[in-house]
Amino acid sequence: MNTNTAPHTCDFPIHDTVNAWVAHGRFTVPPTASGPLDGLRFAVKDIFDVAGYPTGAGNPHWLASNPLPVRSSPLVDTLLAAGATLVGKVLTDEIAYSINGDNVHYGTPLNVRAPGRVPGGSSSGSAAAVAAGLCDFALASDTGGSTRVPASYCGLWGLRTTHGVLPCTGMVPLHPSFDTATWLAHDARTFARVAAVLLPPSSHRFRRVLHPEAVCALADPAFAAPLAQVLAAATRVLDAAAEPVSLTRDGETLDDWRQAYATAGGHEAWQTHGAWITEHQPVFSPAIGGRWTSAAGIGAEAARAAWDRVHGIRAHVRGLLGNDAIAVIPSSAGVAPMLDASGAAVDALRMRTLQITCIAGIAGLCQVSIPLSCADGLPLGISLVGPAGSDAELVKLALHVAAAL
Template identity: 60%
Template sequence: MPDAPIRPTSATSPAPDSLPSPSQRPLPTGPAPAEAAFPIDDTVGAWVPHGRFVRAGAPGGPLAGLRFAAKDLFDVAGRVTGAGNPTWLDTHAAASADSPLVAALSAAGATLAGKVLTDELAFSLHGANAHYGTPLNVRAPDRVPGGSSSGSASAVAAGLVDVALATDTGGSTRVPASYCGLWGLRTTHGRLSSDGLVPLCPSFDTPTWMADDAAAFARVADVLLGADAPNGASAWQPRRVLRLDDAWALADDAFQAPLARTLATLAAQLGAPIEATRAAGDGADDTLDAWRRAFVTASSHEAWSVHGDWIERHQPRFGDAIAARWDVARRVGAGEAESARGRIAAIRARVRAMLGGDAVAVLPSAATAAPRRDDDAPTVDAIRMRTQAITCIAGIAGLPQVSLPWPRPDGPPIGVSLLGPAGSDRTLIALAIRLRDALG
């Protein structure tokens, strides 16, 4: 499919290490200021025009001192959620209440610093928006930030906020986290509420967040996730480390040494054996790319069932790549979708059985570093398909996956990931942070 045109943002931005931390740039509190008074110098083009406001959190909470932005899919009371498309913004009323995640962070003391860009209706992994532009990736200024949580990744990487709420359906947090060198995750499907969130595919949508600092990432996890094992049950304790060879094979050479080092270090930390395996099978119809195709078919059909009536009624203008995807989605037949859903149910059971209750898997967060801003459409599309063949594993299985940042002095950042059983989110985050500390 063709990709959306990329609009340039500001030509220059400060390097990440020259930006003062968000806590060193205090924000005014109280009622949301007028747009002209928005105190953040958005040098990266991450904020949507209607999202330039600040709201103080509750005093004295566990997240006091943290500043967060919300992807413009999350409802904020009194504000219209724009979903990355001007027609959506114009045809929807202001939210009557905060989404549960916005409310939880605010109640815990974090300051809400407005709303940031998303690819249109979250239907892309690239990070370009034909209406609002492409936020800057300060860690690789000649490359895209990734999407659909593009503004979330851009704002956090630039040091303008500590944390940003995001979403992940087919990789929309894991991929930009990898491209921008951030902590990111996909949560266990259904663990966090999706109320007050513009959906794409409810069967796969997950609310998530990103951070540059591991401590901030974990503090948000404490507030949003709580414990993995309530009511005194035993917490997940991995005893096997899986190397997913078919996922590794889809990633560029730059990933292979980081993946191998991650695998060896994790196994040593846990005192656990390494098991080389494949997520998919060996047959032509049982590859990760075949899984990707089933995921795309089922999710596209569901996305049209969610948004098709609105699209037909209002005829919004989409960027080229997004328009092409909606055209595909409208053409997916019910029988084709039902067949894909059956395949997905079998894959889901298979992946969950592979992990059991005692394994953690190591895999790349994406297939490549971020595409260049001037890459042509066929190049971008090929990257997207390879990456989706990796990200669909957790998406189909509904499992948590944490992306660890892997900065490279000689190239753009990449991410490596840990995949755990359903409900292991909080323990998986703690494991990933200990691992990253050990890796140095």
């Protein structure tokens, strides 16, 4: 572990009962100016660089083999300049290659909104810290669902940004063609304040509401009533009838889309990190290690075929939304699994969830997860998906829809 001393004050205990903070990451960086985020505290997922502090990416081998950052992520600098106070770094699933939220090296952050259940990943610490009130919001990332899933599991506001809208420099990549920088917030007002600072303005005006019935059918029955409520609220706010649509093209299934995403992304992940894995032989959890083994075995021809399909899906989905439509879908396929759920059950839920989350991932679209709950009180998220670049307006619409529920 890198033991370099950081040039900031360390005034918090290293551990707390939520287990969200990384061992090297409880510290305070004061704002560099006063601004619209005055009084807010934020944490950063341990894939974002903070100058003077190590970036661990959820794996001790990564922590030990990478130098101390000399520059922070530009998003960290922007938030500090807007008046927010950085209160530390939080756990992530290893190299962000999971959506469950556990970490074989550092443990599982506590999901205070659903005790006894996982927080979701890979932005597990970000979600756990925000849900527990340890900070007001937290930087996160979303590649295959790493913000949308923990937002759903922990009852938080979360946004997958349009691919490329926010800079991913100073952030450990996974699948660069799908990676996005994001954040989670515990309430709508905080979520909106951060959006106003980070997101560029958008000129989109939404006029249509799409209802992808096959996508919604992938979620557990507990999602049916909240989905119906959000769909009805969205149609009232936009004064537009819901349009049932079938997202997939002839002969394709959503699982075909998931497989195309997994193959293209896995090949890109190995091109990004394969040399490091080969050199350092890091220890991964069995599930994440299996993904890296699979990624290493994806050949160039299979990757080309997957990318061809990805490009076709992206054009198709963007064409359906145009510049004026939103789609209402579940943020995940189920509520947060129990901590002791079997590997088979977790993997089955993961496969269904990725069929949902890969849609915005492949198409590079923005998606806001609105926090709700099911009949037994467990948190879940219902999402609005918007056209590329509509992030700022989609956030505003999501706030209006939530207020109309």
